[in-house]
Amino acid sequence: MLNKKAKIFQALSDTNRLRILKMLLNKTLCVCEITAVLKLAPSTVSKHLSILKDTGFIIEEKSGKWVNYSMNTLTREPVILSLITLLNYELTHDEIVQNDGRMITDIDRVKLCCK
Amino acid sequence: MLNKKAKIFQALSDTNRLRILKMLLNKTLCVCEITAVLKLAPSTVSKHLSILKDTGFIIEEKSGKWVNYSMNTLTREPVILSLITLLNYELTHDEIVQNDGRMITDIDRVKLCCK
DNA sequence: TTTATATTTCGATTAACAACGAAACGTAAT
DNA sequence: ATTACGTTTCGTTGTTAATCGAAATATAAA
Numbered sequence: 001m002l003n004k005k006a007k008i009f010q011a012l013s014d015t016n017r018l019r020i021l022k023m024l025l026n027k028t029l030c031v032c033e034i035t036a037v038l039k040l041a042p043s044t045v046s047k048h049l050s051i052l053k054d055t056g057f058i059i060e061e062k063s064g065k066w067v068n069y070s071m072n073t074l075t076r077e078p079v080i081l082s083l084i085t086l087l088n089y090e091l092t093h094d095e096i097v098q099n100d101g102r103m104i105t106d107i108d109r110v111k112l113c114c115k
Numbered sequence: 116m117l118n119k120k121a122k123i124f125q126a127l128s129d130t131n132r133l134r135i136l137k138m139l140l141n142k143t144l145c146v147c148e149i150t151a152v153l154k155l156a157p158s159t160v161s162k163h164l165s166i167l168k169d170t171g172f173i174i175e176e177k178s179g180k181w182v183n184y185s186m187n188t189l190t191r192e193p194v195i196l197s198l199i200t201l202l203n204y205e206l207t208h209d210e211i212v213q214n215d216g217r218m219i220t221d222i223d224r225v226k227l228c229c230k
Numbered sequence: 231t232t233t234a235t236a237t238t239t240c241g242a243t244t245a246a247c248a249a250c251g252a253a254a255c256g257t258a259a260t
Numbered sequence: 261a262t263t264a265c266g267t268t269t270c271g272t273t274g275t276t277a278a279t280c281g282a283a284a285t286a287t288a289a290a
Contacts, residue, residue: 002130002209010128014248015121031267044249046268065257065266079205086201090194094117113266129278146237156280161238163278180236180287228236 008079011055012087015096016040017048021071022091023104024058025084028070032113037103056080066113123194126170127202130211131155132163136186137206138219139173140199143185147228152218171195181228 011017016038023029023037035045049069052058056077061068075081091097126132131153138144138152150160164184167173171192176183190196206212 002211006128006130006133009124013121013125013128015117041250082201086197096117159279
């Protein structure tokens with residue numbers, strides 16, 4: 001269906017969602033970790049994640065209080081797989097993305113999220 | 116730049132623009148031919164084409180009264196090339212797209228556009 | 231030089247979207 | 261049970277985008 005393809009590309013048409021995807025390509029993350037990097041409201045990040053989940057780019061796994069998000073690398077949808085591969089290559093040389101990567105490796109979830 | 120990548124995906128986030136791209140993958144077309152297939156106002160089609168041109172997917176070539184649009188297959192931007200290849204494959208089995216293809220092969224530009 | 235035609239630009243309208251805060255939900259700790 | 265915390269849902273607001281028709285532009289024909 002043509003509309004589904006359009007929605008897939010629409011999911012990639014936002015810079016914050018591109019940053020989220022590139023972070024998830026390196027590591028599984030929870031909402032509050034992503035919130036800390038993007039400096040957005042938790043509700044906004046949650047909405048971005050639901051869009052990426054509904055289009056098939058990421059999956060969620062509940063673990064107690066937390067919800068872990070990770071790339072849907074086992075998808076059987078060729079479009080999604082192709083686009084994940086494309087993004088992984090095309091976003092590596094971006095300055096903002098590289099900075100996000102540094103921040104995310106430095107973050108300790110327990111220190112950051114457990115107030 | 117991250118924003119430029121987002122804009123590229125945004126250009127693909129509209130079903131009418133996806134239909135235009137698939138048509139141009141088969142043949143060079145003018146505005147009025149595309150208008151006839153999509154059944155939109157000429158001004159709307161013109162706007163869609165300018166978005167696809169600005170993001171680097173297509174090129175225009177003026178020829179008298181007409182403006183011919185065609186795929187920018189000679190681009191040096193890897194993202195654009197990858198996405199053109201991806202679209203060419205992913206959209207082939209869509210019903211609407213196949214119907215567009217049939218319409219466009221039947222169309223005679225002179226009969227259609229020269230009133 | 232008019233006239234006709236293909237296309238673009240402009241302005242207005244309507245719909246979709248990103249962002250936020252407040253409130254609700256679910257789970258774990260006290 | 262109550263409290264605390266991570267997350268989601270909901271309602272609102274401001275911005276962007278798709279569409280159209282009317283007017284402007286450019287080129288060819290009469």
